[in-house]
Amino acid sequence: MTKRIxxxxxxxxxxxxxxxxTAGAAGPTLLQDHYLLEKLARFNRERIPERVVHAVGSxxxxxxxxxxxDVPRWTKAKLFSSVGKRTRVFLRFSTVAGSKGAPxxxxxxxxxALKFYTEDGNWDIVGNNTPIxxxxxxxxxxxxxxxxxxxxxxxxxxxxxxxxxxxxxPEATHQFIWLHGDRGxxxxxxxxxxxxxxxxxxxxxxxxxxxxxxxxxxxxxIQCLTSEQAAAIGGKDHSFHHKDLYDAxxxxxxPSWTFKVxxxxxxxxxxxRFDPFDVTKVWPYKDYPLIPIGRLVxxxxxxxxxxxxxxxxxxxxxxxxxxxxxxxxxxxxxLFAYGDAQRYRLGINHTRLxxxxxxxxxxxxxxxxxxxxMRFDDNGGREKNYQPNSHDGATPTGxxxxxxxxxxxxxxxxxxxxxxxxxxxxQAGALYRVMKxxxxxxxxxxxxxxxxxxxxxxxxxxxxxxxxxxxxxLGRKLQNAVAALRGxxxxxx
Ligand code: HEM
Numbered sequence: 001m002t003k004r005i006x007x008x009x010x011x012x013x014x015x016x017x018x019x020x021x022t023a024g025a026a027g028p029t030l031l032q033d034h035y036l037l038e039k040l041a042r043f044n045r046e047r048i049p050e051r052v053v054h055a056v057g058s059x060x061x062x063x064x065x066x067x068x069x070d071v072p073r074w075t076k077a078k079l080f081s082s083v084g085k086r087t088r089v090f091l092r093f094s095t096v097a098g099s100k101g102a103p104x105x106x107x108x109x110x111x112x113a114l115k116f117y118t119e120d121g122n123w124d125i126v127g128n129n130t131p132i133x134x135x136x137x138x139x140x141x142x143x144x145x146x147x148x149x150x151x152x153x154x155x156x157x158x159x160x161x162x163x164x165x166x167x168x169x170p171e172a173t174h175q176f177i178w179l180h181g182d183r184g185x186x187x188x189x190x191x192x193x194x195x196x197x198x199x200x201x202x203x204x205x206x207x208x209x210x211x212x213x214x215x216x217x218x219x220x221x222i223q224c225l226t227s228e229q230a231a232a233i234g235g236k237d238h239s240f241h242h243k244d245l246y247d248a249x250x251x252x253x254x255p256s257w258t259f260k261v262x263x264x265x266x267x268x269x270x271x272x273r274f275d276p277f278d279v280t281k282v283w284p285y286k287d288y289p290l291i292p293i294g295r296l297v298x299x300x301x302x303x304x305x306x307x308x309x310x311x312x313x314x315x316x317x318x319x320x321x322x323x324x325x326x327x328x329x330x331x332x333x334x335l336f337a338y339g340d341a342q343r344y345r346l347g348i349n350h351t352r353l354x355x356x357x358x359x360x361x362x363x364x365x366x367x368x369x370x371x372x373x374m375r376f377d378d379n380g381g382r383e384k385n386y387q388p389n390s391h392d393g394a395t396p397t398g399x400x401x402x403x404x405x406x407x408x409x410x411x412x413x414x415x416x417x418x419x420x421x422x423x424x425x426x427q428a429g430a431l432y433r434v435m436k437x438x439x440x441x442x443x444x445x446x447x448x449x450x451x452x453x454x455x456x457x458x459x460x461x462x463x464x465x466x467x468x469x470x471x472x473x474l475g476r477k478l479q480n481a482v483a484a485l486r487g488x489x490x491x492x493x
Contacts, residue, residue, distance in 0.1 A: 008035050009042070048310075049345050050100050053145055054111045057094035058189060058242040059309035060249060062298035064089050064116060064259065071293050074210045074263055075202035077322030079118045080293065090115045090355060091298060092312050093189045093245070097148040097157065103234035104241035105225060107184045107446070109175075112194030112216065113314040114296070117360040124318040125214055126338065129186065130179070131195040132427075133279045134172040136416065138333020144169070159453040167462035171280045173470050174428040180446040181431075182439050185230045187223035188244040190255035198316075198331040199277050201324035202263075203402050209266040211276060211326060213283055216257035216296060227446055249301050257296045262288040274421040277328040281427050308355045313342040324403025348372035366394040428470035444474070448481035452489065 006014040014035055021033035029036070051057075063086045064079065071080035079087040094111035095104065110129040115122055135144055147165035151158045166172050178184070186192035196214030203209050225233065233240050248255060262283050269276050276283065302308035315338040316331060325331055342350050349372050350356055351365065358365055370385045384391050416422060435443065447467070454460045460482060468475020 009038055051094075051345065052341060053096050053149075054094035054113075055100050056098050056102050056104065057092050057111065057309060058245050059090060059092040059302055059305075059312055060245060060298040061088065061090050061300040061302065062254070062296065063087065064294055064296050066294045068291065068293040070291075072204060074204055074212065074261075075322040076205040077118070077123070077202070077320050078120050079116055079123070079320070080322075088117045088359065089296065090117075090308075090312060091296075092309060092314065093241070097145075099150075101238065103238045105185060105230040105234035107179060107227065107230070109179065110186060110189065110192060112192075113312075114194070114216075115312070115314055115318075115356075116320075117358065118320050119360045119362070120320040121358045121361055122318045122356075123320045123323060124314040124316060125196045126314040126316045126334070127194055127196045127214065127216075129183075129192045129194055130175065131197060131213075131215070131282045132175050132178060133197055133330060134175045135169065135330060136171050136278050136280050137329045138337070139329075140169070141330075141333065141337075144172075159450050160455055160459070163451060163454045163463050164456070164459050167459045167466075170424040170466050170469075173424055173466045174280050174431060176447075177428050177431050177443065177467070177470065177474075180450070181435060181443050182224045182226075183222065184446070185225040185227070186241075187225050188220075188248075189241045190220045190245065190248060191218055191223035193217050193222065194257060198279050198328045199264075199326040200331075201326055201403050201405070203322055203324065207402055209403075209405075211264040211266065211269055213262040213288075215260040215262070215290060217260055217290075219256040219258060219295075226442070227449075245298075246301060249298060254297050254299045256298070258292050259294040259296055260290040260292050262290060264288055272419065274419045274426075275416055277326050278416060278422070279328055279330045280424070302355075307353075311346055311350065311353050312355045313338070313346060313350050313353075315339050315342065321399075327405065347374055349375050352377055368393075425466070425470040428467075429474075432471045432474050440474075440477075444477045444481050447478055448485055451478070451482050452485035 006017060008014060020036045021030045022028060023030060031037075066080050066083050066085045069083050071077075079085065092111065092113045094113070095102065095106055095108045096111065097108055098106060111126075112129055113124065113126045115124050135141060144165060147161045148157065150156060151161055166176060183192070194216035199211050199213055201209060202212045237243065245255070262285070264272070264276060264283065272287075274281055316325075317335045317339060319325070325335060346353070352375070368380075368385050368387050370380055384393050387393055387395065432440065432443070451460050451463060454463075464475055464478050464482065467478050
């Protein structure tokens with residue numbers, strides 16, 4: 001094998017990678033040492049901004065395989081056209097609140113961001129391991145995240161801030177119960193489900209529309225960690241989940257998920273008992289049963305973490321024909337937020353990076369976007385950069401826009417449309433009541449452990465009040481547990 005010689009960025013052969021150029025053996029370093037300066041300067045520029053949320057993550061490639069011949073009844077999306085059809089995917093798991101280096105085993109939702117490289121372009125389902133979310137309007141998202149991330153003065157996550165925001169946000173009660181229950185800390189990334197969370201629109205080849213929810217049910221079975229187990233593991237190994245995923249795929253134990261959907265005929269939405277576009281709520285299975293449609297398998301690790309996982313960019317706005325957005329206000333805000341975040345985090349040409357490019361589309365992306373920082377491909381070569389043109393350039397299909405929805409009413413900031421069960425607590429209470437007694441007890445302890453750290457009485461009172469509205473017993477037990485913990489703390493002082 002020929003020996004590979006080290007070069008500078010410009011390709012010049014490097015003669016020494018251990019000694020700088022100096023003025024004599026005992027003298028100072030010389031400015032003319034171009035290799036040294038280049039090496040240091042390059043190192044200084046290694047970091048890019050981390051994701052403003054979901055900064056800690058692990059990614060893997062795999063495929064999706066269709067198992068149900070019925071899917072074309074609901075969507076014309078080509079990836080579902082026949083049983084056995086496979087589409088390549090990239091999936092990134094993440095935690096939400098911590099910055100890079102934070103332990104994997106925290107109590108936090110897990111991101112479940114999936115990119116299908118379809119022949120009609122990338123379809124990104126940027127979901128979580130929870131079927132619901134804390135908020136129902138994207139305008140609250142920056143405040144919510146500020147309350148979860150580091151405090152401007154203490155530079156720590158502060159229970160005071162998280163609970164203060166919660167105590168003004170009753171719609172988060174359902175998700176708070178979910179998160180402080182047993183599923184709040186998955187044992188591994190393989191042993192948890194993924195959800196699209198929002199309601200999406202599907203349209204079939206006849207133009208019929210359906211509202212749809214996406215569920216990825218783990219084939220490994222659900223396994224979780226208790227708070228104590230998670231603290232012990234996280235104290236020893238920050239990258240516990242990341243390592244587990246890498247080890248499993250390296251062993252050839254490819255994790256898989258069964259892709260299931262809930263389908264609601266378009267017209268049902270207006271008469272359903274709650275707003276089906278409210279992401280703080282689930283659709284009960286008895287109303288809309290789960291239908292298995294395929295299998296997702298992760299079978300390959302990225303060769304380079306930074307190039308592929310860190311630079312991966314998922315955007316809920318990336319949809320393919322047959323898929324559209326619903327009027328969910330959280331989803332609507334996200335349709336803007338991701339591409340914008342990525343243009344800042346990675347730059348305008350991030351869509352051209354191999355992990356983000358539409359690998360399933362023959363010939364790749366075709367449009368008249370040009371130039372910009374770090375345009376590293378041929379930039380369209382000699383092709384015209386305007387449309388329409390008389391040079392056989394790419395043109396739109398001209399097909400009818402078929403994922404539009406009928407609307408009425410006035411513009412302006414307004415509360416959600418009223419449905420009978422639009423309240424914040426019905427499903428939160430139901431979730432508490434389906435838990436087994438021992439899980440309920442752990443939930444109370446976990447919530448109380450966090451609430452007991454809150455210094456303002458009104459904040460904890462308001463918060464406990466929400467849990468009591470969800471379930472009277474939960475509220476009472478929580479009140480007692482918080483009082484006991486506070487009493488024990490005072491006794492110890
Ligand atoms: C990441 C915004 C709600 C799941 C992000 C990022 C932003 C963001 C700016 C970083 C993107 C990047 O730099 O690549 C928002 C806003 C929301 C919202 C404004 C509400 C309006 C949600 C919800 C879910 C979710 C409801 C799940 C159902 C994720 C995931 C990631 C992420 C999984 C990480 C994607 C990756 O692995 O790269 N979010 N988010 N977000 N968000 Fe959201």
